[in-house]
Amino acid sequence: MPDQHSTLRAQRRSETQRVIQAHAVRLFTERGYDATTVNDVAEAAGVSPMTVYRHFPTKEDLVLFDQNGRLVADRILASSAEQPLVHRIGRALVDSATTLTGGGHGDGPTANERFLLARLRLMISTPALRARHLDNHYALQQAIVDALGDEATDPEAAFHAQVAASACLAAMHTALVRWAADDGRTELPDLIAKALAAAFGDPVDTVPNA
Known part of the structure; x- marks a missing residue:
């Protein structure tokens, strides 16, 4: 078979x-x-x-490789085109963070969260990884635009999608840096949602899609 x-x-x-x-x-x-x-x-x-x-x-890939692009793209594909674009992207980022961290709400970081924290600290503290991390940022932005398919085919729509994705990813990056500084004491999906709300004024629902 x-x-x-x-x-x-x-x-x-x-x-x-x-x-x-x-x-x-x-x-x-x-x-x-x-x-x-x-x-x-x-x-x-x-x-x-x-x-x-x-x-x-x-060697950089040993730290930077993850499944986040695929997870975010899958969430966007499953979202409704009737929702505002930044909400769809933001919700996809929150949902993917929930999956990657294991969705735990216990007394301390889960094993997945400790691993992600270690990776994030390496990205922040290592110059070669910081440079490659920017490449990953652009790759994730393109994965988001690609996931929108026909919604982002003409140049104007693609530009709008790139701007929305870049703004959401900037908010997420700020949340990631805060999460590392807090040693994972705050739930990452909640921090990302908080950062998105600060950027766009509207809260992002942190309850994962069914």
């Missing part, structure tokens, strides 16, 4: 990526980004350096 085999391969690939990235972020945090080599990461993960490069073409 080809479909089943494809699914199993995708699952194995995803698990391998998760293990490699987890070890990379741990080593970068413990030893420093510049002091840790890809060979160090490969050894810790129990794989060859070639396997690391197969999943993460550059």
Whole structure:
């Protein structure tokens, strides 16, 4: 059954990526980004350096790679075109943050939140990662515009979508920096919603879409 085999391969690939990235972020945090080599990461993960490069073409990708673009795009695709664009994008950002953090509201950060916090601190503190993080910002902006499909095909509509996406992402970035400074004590989806409300004046519903 080809479909089943494809699914199993995708699952194995995803698990391998998760293990490699987890070890990379741990080593970068413990030893420093510049002091840790890809060979160090490969050894810790129990794989060859070639396997690391197969999943993460550059050292920066070991920190920056995530599923946020796909999650945000999926949420926008599922949203209603009758809603204001910044609300649709904002809600997609809040929903994706809920998925990535595990949606927990316990006494402390979840395992997913601790991992995201470690990645975020590395992005903030490492010059090479800060530069590449800007590239990721533009890639996410384009993923949002692409997800709008026919709504953003003509130049004027595409420009409007790019502006809306960029403004929402700027608000989210401010929330991420605040979240890192607070050591994850505040729920990230709530912080993003608060930042979006401060930027646009209207609150974003933090209850995920069904």
